[in-house]
Amino acid sequence: NEYWLELDAALREQFNVFGAKPEDLKKTKFKSEMKKLFQKAGVPVVPGAVIKTNEDVDKAVQEIGLPMIAKPDNGVGAAATFKLETEDDINHFKAEWDRETVYFFEKFVTSSEICTFDGLLDSNGNIVFSTTFDYAHTPLDLMLYKMDNSYYVLKDMDPKLRQYGEAIIKEFGMKERFFHIEFFREGDDYIAIEYNNRPAGGFTIDVYNYAHSIDLYKGYADVVVGEPFPASHFEPLYCLATSRRANSHYAYSEEELFDKYRDQLKVKKIMPAAFAELQGDYLYMLTTPSREEMEQMIEDFGKKA
Numbered sequence: 001n002e003y004w005l006e007l008d009a010a011l012r013e014q015f016n017v018f019g020a021k022p023e024d025l026k027k028t029k030f031k032s033e034m035k036k037l038f039q040k041a042g043v044p045v046v047p048g049a050v051i052k053t054n055e056d057v058d059k060a061v062q063e064i065g066l067p068m069i070a071k072p073d074n075g076v077g078a079a080a081t082f083k084l085e086t087e088d089d090i091n092h093f094k095a096e097w098d099r100e101t102v103y104f105f106e107k108f109v110t111s112s113e114i115c116t117f118d119g120l121l122d123s124n125g126n127i128v129f130s131t132t133f134d135y136a137h138t139p140l141d142l143m144l145y146k147m148d149n150s151y152y153v154l155k156d157m158d159p160k161l162r163q164y165g166e167a168i169i170k171e172f173g174m175k176e177r178f179f180h181i182e183f184f185r186e187g188d189d190y191i192a193i194e195y196n197n198r199p200a201g202g203f204t205i206d207v208y209n210y211a212h213s214i215d216l217y218k219g220y221a222d223v224v225v226g227e228p229f230p231a232s233h234f235e236p237l238y239c240l241a242t243s244r245r246a247n248s249h250y251a252y253s254e255e256e257l258f259d260k261y262r263d264q265l266k267v268k269k270i271m272p273a274a275f276a277e278l279q280g281d282y283l284y285m286l287t288t289p290s291r292e293e294m295e296q297m298i299e300d301f302g303k304k305a
Contacts, residue, residue: 009021010022020175024174031073032073035048037168044190047064047107053099061090069082072101083144119131131208136150142278152298153208153239180198208239212232235289238290240288241283243279244301248304250301265285265286284301
């Protein structure tokens with residue numbers, strides 16, 4: 001995970017182990033560095049600026065214009081994120097900002113559709129597994145409105161998304177690692193958000209596994225020891241991961257839902273406390289070949305009393 005990446009790289013350098021060294025992490029830790037590589041890969045991005053001083057803030061407001069999104073240049077998820085729409089928001093940011101944390105300001109994208117290009121690279125940097133999932137809500141909305149988190153692995157991938165993803169992978173040049181690249185979907189095009197040098201967080205590896213009838217834990221181990229990646233021989237399914245909060249009142253009890261979806265339900269997980277506030281207390285994973293049924297599941301699990 002994100003917190004382990006730097007120590008992992010330091011150990012690899014210290015013991016001369018194959019893989020990402022601290023120097024390689026700059027391009028996947030800093031949003032400003034990622035953006036340069038997205039542009040080199042020919043993938044759409046929105047304008048952005050590195051913020052170290054109050055003068056930088058004022059310059060960004062003038063040059064990029066409101067609304068903007070402000071994130072730590074080296075940060076994870078939606079932590080310490082500000083949405084800047086008005087002069088008051090700018091003043092609030094300046095009042096809250098510790099001046100130690102370098103920020104990255106970007107033009108705010110109005111699209112609420114976030115999708116991913118995720119997968120695994122072998123020791124030569126070839127993609128041996130790839131998939132895509134959509135978020136039902138943006139991470140920022142989850143944080144601001146305490147919504148129930150839902151995301152789902154899709155059966156098929158848009159060829160344009162694959163083309164962008166493969167161009168980015170080539171530009172970043174990582175090897176023997178999972179990757180998790182986030183995009184905004186805007187009409188029939190995509191805007192690159194960020195490259196993560198790891199799988200998506202939480203229990204997402206399990207969601208990939210259920211969607212593709214595969215074992216990525218074993219697949220990763222095989223890649224590391226130089227064995228061929230074990231391909232899946234099954235048709236992909238939609239796999240939904242949807243959460244609920246312990247203190248919310250829902251229209252349907254857990255028992256009713258387990259009864260209705262007994263053939264589709266794969267597992268119920270209890271969220272670690274570190275993720276529960278953002279993502280909910282319980283996570284359910286269900287598979288189905290039907291998009292309509294999957295959307296019904298999101299509605300049924302999320303419907304409030």
